[in-house]
Amino acid sequence: MQSGLNSAITSPAATAGIPNYAGRPDYDLANALQKVSPQVQAKAQKQATDFEAMFINSMFSQMTSGLSGEGPFGNTPGTGVWRSMLTEQYSKSFAKAGGIGISHEVYRTLIMQQARTS
Secondary structure: OHHHHHHHHHOOOOOOOOOEEOOEEOHHHHHHHHHOOHHHHHHHHHHHHHHHHHHHHHHHHHHHOOOOOOHHHOOOHHHHHHHHHHHHHHHHHHHHOOOOOHHHHHHHHHHHHHHHHO
């Protein structure tokens, strides 16, 4: 009887609509989301994604900092500008596609802080 109760508590149907954290239901975040308006949630999500894009851009910039201007552009001043714009777009694309997991943590932290202040 006890094992049936445990499986009912952890079944997907019992945790439907509850966000996950490290593969487990995150009841703290679910409670915090109820206290925060949808507008604040959307703003927090955008800020978290933008933060992750900025972090990824910093990593890409460091990764390409030692490259010299090769190829069709040669070694011109425009190559550096072009490369920075390219890494910025790559970063935004990576963050939108799910990134490396930073945005979820930032979003969770922002929502938890907003819920505490309301």
